[in-house]
Amino acid sequence: MTSSAIRDVSGAVLEIDLAAIGANWCTLRALHSAGPVAGVVKADAYGLGAAQVAPVLHAAGCRHFFVAHLAEAEAIRGLLPQHGPDATLLAVLSGLIPGTEALYAESGIVPVLGSLAEIDHWAAHARRLGRILPALLHVDTGMHRLGLDARELALLAQDPARLDGIGLRYVMTHLVSAELSDDPLNETQRRRFAQACAVLPATPRSLANSSGIFLGDAFASDLARPGAALYGINPTPDRPNPMRPAVRLRARVLQVREIPAGESVGYNAIWRAGRPSRIATACVGYADGWLRSQSGRGHALFDGAPVPLVGRVSMDLTTYDVTDHPAIGPGAWLELIGPDLPADAVAQAAGTNGYEILTSLGRRYARVYTA
Structure with a gap:
């Protein structure tokens, strides 16, 4: 199955750039x-x-x-x-x-x-x-x-x-x-x-x-x-990352629904809409290693723009406020980790480090290796 076909049938795709990993080793060897x-x-x-x-x-x-x-x-x-x-x-x-x-x-x-x-x-x-x-x-x-x-x-x-x-x-x-x-x-x-x-x-x-x-x-x-x-984890967190990013994680939007102001989203109603809102439900959750500690703190990217994570991360699903992104509908892809949203940044929102973000990634993702 080609990588494009995997994307067509999968709710979440983890792309791993093997060439970047090899290049990172060469960079460290030179240093x-x-x-x-x-x-x-x-x-x-x-x-x-x-x-x-x-x-x-x-x-x-x-x-x-x-x-x-x-x-x-x-x-x-x-x-x-x-x-x-x-x-x-x-x-x-x-x-x-x-x-x-x-x-x-x-x-x-x-x-x-x-x-x-x-x-x-x-x-x-x-x-x-x-x-x-x-x-x-x-x-x-x-x-x-x-x-x-x-x-x-x-x-x-x-x-x-x-x-x-x-x-x-x-x-x-x-x-x-x-x-x-x-x-x-x-x-x-x-x-x-x-x-x-x-x-x-x-x-x-x-x-x-x-x-x-x-x-x-x-x-x-x-x-x-x-x-x-x-x-691709930054070994010098007080300076720009000298390593090439090696991971890209994307999740597909399953549904988008409109809710009125004052309504809550997700378990325990920890987030309520302050305005009429559009909520996208993405096909990823803590069973996939998308940490629950990101609830109400993390975000995804769509066409390079941030999309806030709202409500609790649940086992299989995560919800995002896409009110300001009318182009997002069912089948759209949200970027969860990538060059503009590195694992270190995801870790900061989750209260952990990039090591835990990567090692927590589950086996349900369609994995695509590029060389």
Whole structure:
């Protein structure tokens, strides 16, 4: 079915520009001259389709891929070369869940070890197999979620033999507030990471995420790990977005009805018409990831002009005040995300961030991939 035919039969269409994602990776690679740039494709490539995105990134030159869970890695492993000059590093950020050691070792998927217990389990499995097993080592410098804390780091520094049998590819940490370029925690973490690496065996380092790439040369390392920026989310929210938009979301108008002044729209009557109004009901709702928190705050675009969202977002439907747009009728398309209404702007209306907007997008949209 062609993309135009999909538009004809679907109530909502999500268009994903794979060429823009590849171009965004190239932009980030050019900025990070200190070393390679990975592609973070966790959460199904931030909701946009890891099976489609990962090969595009590989074709652009990406050879390091990160996911959150082992199952995510398994889902795309067959799409990426595992051997030869184009072999890839496919790493799992959530680490080594006990009992998964054999799955990692057999598949060639690389765990990111974030505790002494994980190090010990992985080293023990290497001894059982009689071979070196690859891994990344995660050091916590302030996020306080995963990674070796100061106590564990000190113990490992005192007994580096615990790493015997483990082939460390990178030591990494994760920045807390990289999108806030003036946050002093950025420099604190950079310094803590340097101190941690100084007491560990000499190993390549991985520091910057999407926003970290824009913090300057001090945050460059042997491997950067951008995610959201690949998909068009602004990594520099205090400045214009340097990334190409990669997503366009449109929803079809099902009905337009006229209501008198004083009448309400939607659940709980949170909005009432202040004048005789035309209300368009669009084929999208929170079951599609169109967040309920946008109720009464968001807007769509029609021919580039804003159309206010009124009433509550419901499971399958969202209502818009189109009184000032007489051309809108049943079958018209409203733009919900696009170059002039980026996911970051939608997020602001919803009280969240662009990451949640993209990763919430549901499976009911007709998805159209363009290269």
